[in-house]
Amino acid sequence: MKKHLFKNEQSFDMDESSLESRINFLKESMGNTEDLFMLPISFRDRKGTIIYLSTIADSEKIQEGVLFPLIKYQDFNLHDIPFTAENNNRVDLQEAVNALLQGKAIVSMEGWDDIFSFNTAKDLSRSPNEPDNEKTVRGSHLGYVENLTTNIGYIRRGISSRHLQIRYFQTGQYTNTQTAMVYIEGIVNPSLVEKLTNRLQAVTTDMTFSPGYLEELIEDSPLSPFPHILYTERPDRTIAQLMEGRIALLTEGSSDAIILPVSFFSFFQATDDYNSRIIIGSVFRLLRVVSFLLTLLLPGLYIAIIAFHFEIIPTDILVVVKNSVDNIPYPPFIEAMIMAFTIELIREAGIRLPTPIGQTIGIVGGLIIGDAIISAGLVSNIMVIVIAMTAISSFTIASYELSNTVRILTFPIMVLAASFGFVGIIFSLMFIVGHLCKLESLGTPYFSPVAPFDVQGMKDAILRFPIWLLKFRPRDLLVKNRRRLYRPRRWEENEE
Amino acid sequence: MKNNNQMTKLQLITFIIQTQIGVAFLSLPFDIHKFAKGDSWISLLITGVVMQVLVFFYFILSNRFPKQDLFQILQSLLGRFVGKCLTLFYFAYFLLTGSTILILFVYIIKKWMLPYTPYWVILMLMCAVGIYIAIENLTVIARFYFIATIVLLVFIFVTPMAIKDGNIHYIMPIGHSGIWKILNGATHATLAWQGLELFLIVSPFVTASSKEKLKAVTLANILVTLLYTFLTFVCLIYFSGDEIMLMPQPVLYLLKSFSFTIIERPDIVIISLWIILVGTSFISYLYGASLAASFVIKKWKRQPFVYLTALFCFAFALFFNGEQEIEKLTKFTTNIGFIFLLAMPVFLLLISLLFKKQQRGNLNAKNY
Known part of the structure; x- marks a missing residue:
């Protein structure tokens, strides 16, 4: 049983039959709100009222759908009048309150026990746009509205x-x-x-x-x-x-x-993958998976290499890196923190501001700070490259939520990499993979189809296999009907 | 509702492989070479065959008690008191193996990668990961192991590169060490196979027929044997007999001698990946120990014992870390391993066959 959060839920004693008392009840229940409109009408010499909330009910709909039929069909029974407003049904007083709140118009007549409600809600929605967060090149450009x-x-x-x-x-x-x-x-x-x-x-x-x-x-x-x-x-x-x-x-x-x-891999699937050719769709899917790993590991790897294992990079590159890092006054970890923090600042500022100013922020942040911070000798230019690469690859992930997650996870990895080098990175990876194995979404394994392994699911996880090979739905959902298609290219056998 | 504590047969394969391949892996050629010289790879093959026989014993035993894990089998066969005592012994054995893994792990990491990092910090990292994963049910652990198996592929792809620089004459003539030395080497290789005994613990949770289980474990055993033999073989033809004597971790030295265009020192990358292999073995023993403990003390769930076990391993590893102690400990663990890996299950099987004891249904393996 649900516990009610209303503190002063009143109950009224009422005389259901009288029009007056009904109106009073509705008024009281609505707390005498001032957008409650009452339209007195008369039907076959009976007095009646149409009640609605003017802010969410459409007065034009009420006029055409309720009022006109009432006037026009004076010699009909109330039950038989063909109202043009949709969804007219009989309600009791308690339901009437809810109906009012949904933008319905309530019709009550003297001497009639029934209260009628008509769906006259205003259409408050906007016209659909293409969603800004999930743009596609091909396919539908329709996005949801607020209705x-x-x-x-x-x-x-x-x-x-x-x-x-x-x-x-x-x-x-x-x-x-x-x-x-x-x-x-x-x-x-x-x-x-x-x-x-x-x-x-x-x-x-x-x-x-x-x-x-x-x-x-x-x-x-x-x-x-x-x-x-x-x-x-x-x-x-x-x-x-x-x-x-x-x-x-x-x-x-x-x-x-x-x-x-x-599952975890749903976040890498973009609608465009299925609209483009098989190989191209697969390559782009793979690109997104790689960019996920890059975002997660690149700053950590760079810090670990500079601070612990510079011997693993070839001597020629080592010279370049050394020239760049030598004049920086503090360890690579602090450097990376400064840069990563700056990028996060620019991103957050860019989102909150209106679009034209957001672009300015991008220029000021990206170009001016980036350039100045190098010439001032605060951050090495290789570090700027690393962090910028990280930021860009994080934006290729098809889901805004996941791309944020990854960028935030970069920070603990950087800390561990700066303290333990590769050992720290491996341990943080073990924690992350372990965590992914633990997670469940509505009781189904989150890291499926990798673990638990599912061949059918893998066809649509890291690569996008041809549609005719995606024969079955993913196993982790335990669907009732796994078969998705039946030999859609069997025409090949007939065309000889 | 579906059972939350199950694994598939594919996961059983990776579970066994991941548990077996751990710390002993890097130093295996060195350890065996001490006894069997150029014929070490034959020793490993022999051990593999012996282990396969053992797999059959395990299979027969688990087939007689299809729904019970090792500790329940102990109790059904030997009675409540003796069963619980032996479970305690198993608990101690898992603790010991877990601690040995930790000690060897930190020893190698400190030597190769982090010479200045305090001993206890590396230990703590490993214990933390161990607790984080071992605290979950078997399904999660099995999933994790499956992903960890990707690491093995790296080893399989990288090491063959050494073959072209190898000198086959180092191992010629085949069998030059003599049969007794080869057998002696084979007995010392059992540490690398430790982990097989966990099959008896996870067996009731595998959703497969007993034949499929046998196939899975056999496959795992074959893969592990081949991997060990192959690695040792490569090391033996790459380094001369005298060289190997000086290298406690020949696999790493082997990798150290390669260099690629982008990665100058692949050994550092590989040893980082090896941490995952060690981690999985450690997690298995944490799981085994906590399961044994919660079987003896039924009042508590398994989770608190994971913390306790990890804490104990941590403390143990903190105090036994001298070079000589490590050698003694490894030897001791190998010997003890003989009892719990080989002797005990065979003994149980014999009792079960002699007294015709089988599972009587009521005491089933529980899900934790």
Whole structure:
């Protein structure tokens, strides 16, 4: 049983039949808010009222969908009037309050026990844009908007199947945010749906305004630096993930869908991989995986080599490095820290500022500081190259969350590398890999398909295999139906 | 709900390989060469064959008690009291092996990579990683080992490069040391195979039929034997007999003599990767020891014992680190290993066969 967070929940004694008392009840329940509008009407000499919240109900819809039919069909029974406003059903008083909050118009008549509600909610959404965070070259440029119904509509349009299931949840006891769980019956593992349902039902908060707020409450290990939940603003990416047997969560008022359970390698898959040719898609996927490792290890390796194992680089390069490092007053670790910190500053400043100023920051930070810091002799130019490479490769990772994670993880690796050289790097790698092996996303192994090893899953992890070879869905999700396709290129046998 | 403490047969292979390949790996050619000279590789092959026979014994034993781990088998065969006492002995043995691994590890690391770093700091790093992973259930450990196996590929690809500079005459004529010396070398190689006994501990958690398990362990044993033999073979033809006498870690010296265009000293990279192999062996023994301890003291879960075991290994390694002590300790561990690796399981099997004891179903291996 959920515990209620409202402190002064009142109950009213009411005389349900009288129009007056009903209106008073609604007024009281809404706390006499001033955007509550009441429109007196009369129907066959009976007095009645249309009640709605002017801020979220569309007065034009009320006029055309509710008011006009009422006037036009005066000789009909109230039940038989063909209202053009959608979703008219009978509610009781308690439900009426909720209906009002959703932008519905309530119609109450004197002498009638039934209260009618009409869906007249204002369409508050904007027109869809291409998502800034997940740009693609080819394929759909559609992004989610801040309206739940529209967003689910995009998914429905993408998957025209009766197996697509949508479950609604109310989260946030004050905000009453609608959250939708979307999955494909017959593919998804039912125990995952059950698990997620349990977790969502346990959420008792005053508000939820975004999936990110929910994420922390429903994920397996919130303290891990690695993201376990994939954010996407793209309906096509959501659809692809749903078809793999995953579940999507969308909330009203947010243009993100969150996908779970996900594996570590989901973060390397970009929609473009599947739209481009096999080899090219694979090479770019590989590039992203390599850049992940580069981001993680490059500063640490450089520090370790300079501070501990300079003998492993060939003499010719050693001379170059030595010339660059010799005049720097402090150890490479401090150098790296200064540079990495500067890059993080520039990045954070660039995000928070409006775009034109953000670019200026990039120029000031990148060019001017970079140049000046070398000529001032504070940081060696090789270190600038190393840190800049690290930063750039971190931005190639397809997920914003993961790329942040990696850049943050660089710091402890640098510390260990500066203290123990390669030994420190190996130990930090062992910790990270061990951590990845421990993680689970909704009870499925996070580091799959590498560990536990799954050949079918590997086909779409580090490389992107040809589509006709991706015969089965990943094993870690324990989907009900693993087969994805059946010999799509069998026409080859007939064309001789 | 699915069981959280299982591993696949593929993971069983990597589990056994990773547990076996550890500290002894780098110095193996040196250790055997002391006895068998140029025929050391034959000694290793012989050990491999003996171990294969042992694998069959293990298989028969675990087949008679399909759902029980080693400690439960002990209890079913020898009664509650004796079983628990022997489990304690096993606990001590795992502690000893774990500590030996730590000591040898830090010894080599200090010699090759970090001569100025304090002894206890390196120890602490290893213990921390050990605890971090050994505290998890077997599934997580098995996953980790699978990834760690990638490291072995590096060894397999790098060492063959030495063959072209090798001199096959160093090992000629084959069998020149005589059969007794070769056999003597073979007995001293068992330290490198220690870890096989953990099969009896993890066996009930493997989701495979007993035949598949046998195949997996056999494959693991073959791979390990071939890898050892190959490495030793390469070292033997690369260095002359007199040279090897001076090199306690011939594999590293071998790598040190290579140089590539980008990496001048591959031995430093390789020894860093070797840390992972040591780490996995250490984790296995932490797991084994904590499992044994939690079997004796049923009140506690396994996790606190992981901390305790690691702490004990840490303390032990802190005090026994002189060069002579290390030699004695290695010898002692090898001898003790004989008992727990070979003698005990064979003894158990004999009892089981003689008194026709099999699993009676009620006492199944638990998940921790």
